[in-house]
Amino acid sequence: MSALVPVITVDGPSGAGKGTVCARIAAELGWHLLDSGALYRITGLAADRRGIKLDDESSVAQVAAGLDVRFQPTPDGVLTILEGDDVTTTIRTEEVGSLASQVAALPAVREALLQRQRDFRSSPGVVADGRDMGTVVFIDAPVKVFLTASAEERGRRRHKQLTEKGISASLPALIEDIQARDERDSNRAVAPLKPAQDALLIDSTSMTIDEVCDQIMTLVRTAGLI
Ligand SMILES: Nc1ncnc2c1ncn2[C@@H]1O[C@H](COP(=O)(O)OP(=O)(O)OP(=O)(O)O)[C@@H](O)[C@H]1O
Numbered sequence: 564m565s566a567l568v569p570v571i572t573v574d575g576p577s578g579a580g581k582g583t584v585c586a587r588i589a590a591e592l593g594w595h596l597l598d599s600g601a602l603y604r605i606t607g608l609a610a611d612r613r614g615i616k617l618d619d620e621s622s623v624a625q626v627a628a629g630l631d632v633r634f635q636p637t638p639d640g641v642l643t644i645l646e647g648d649d650v651t652t653t654i655r656t657e658e659v660g661s662l663a664s665q666v667a668a669l670p671a672v673r674e675a676l677l678q679r680q681r682d683f684r685s686s687p688g689v690v691a692d693g694r695d696m697g698t699v700v701f702i703d704a705p706v707k708v709f710l711t712a713s714a715e716e717r718g719r720r721r722h723k724q725l726t727e728k729g730i731s732a733s734l735p736a737l738i739e740d741i742q743a744r745d746e747r748d749s750n751r752a753v754a755p756l757k758p759a760q761d762a763l764l765i766d767s768t769s770m771t772i773d774e775v776c777d778q779i780m781t782l783v784r785t786a787g788l789i
């Protein structure tokens with residue numbers, strides 16, 4: 564039955580704008596939102612807090628399978644509660660992003676998180692943000708997008724985002740970090756970052772957020788989902 568529920572998948576590298584665009588489209592459609600990266604971030608953080616080595620695949624997979632996490636909606640946004648602790652801000656740091664990308668390369672961890680992600684597919688629809696939404700998790704999604712941008716532009720966006728939060732960061736270091744994450748995400752053996760064959764490629768380097776959302780909404784209308 565859940566296979567009949569429509570899904571819009573948006574995959575792509577870090578900083579391409581997936582999270583921003585998916586949140587806007589989900590709000591506009593009144594659909595559910597799956598931030599799959601958050602699950603990998605939470606797994607990396609939980610394993611690290613327990614002192615588990617990130618190359619200990621079966622132990623990290625056990626953490627992923629048993630995650631005690633809640634997403635608590637509030638008027639100011641959704642809080643992420645891990646084992647009773649509010650980790651909303653912590654999981655967004657570059658450090659946790661790096662932990663996430665390490666645990667995401669472990670096949671048993673991906674397997675442990677697969678059903679949890681598919682469970683987000685419920686009526687009236689879901690907008691799914693990640694790296695393998697269109698290639699693995701929701702292979703039958705009627706609308707698939709691969710959103711990208713140059714590493715330099717993504718670095719600049721991340722730099723602006725951090726500066727606005729009062730966090731100082733070096734732009735060259737951020738770009739280097741993004742390139743390292745791209746490399747790891749694209750070259751891992753399981754569910755590497757790549758466009759699904761039936762995905763529309765959008766390069767947002769010179770596009771505004773509104774332009775990207777408009778293009779995806781046109782696709783959604785053309786597919787007859789609304
Ligand atoms: N087209 C755009 N033009 C300018 N800034 C953008 C654009 N798209 C996104 N941004 C900004 O870039 C930053 C990163 O965007 P976002 O977090 O949505 O990327 P992401 O692809 O979800 O990254 P990650 O996978 O690391 O979570 C945000 O500050 C966002 O406002």
Ligand SMILES: Nc1ccn([C@@H]2O[C@H](COP(=O)(O)O)[C@@H](O)[C@H]2O)c(=O)n1
Pocket residue numbers: 577599600601603604660663664665667668692693694695696744748
């Ligand atoms: N479907 C996904 C989503 C994320 N990852 C990995 O998690 C890291 C963090 O993701 P963000 O989108 O929150 O930045 C990312 O670098 C990937 O390594 C994944 O593998 N699959």
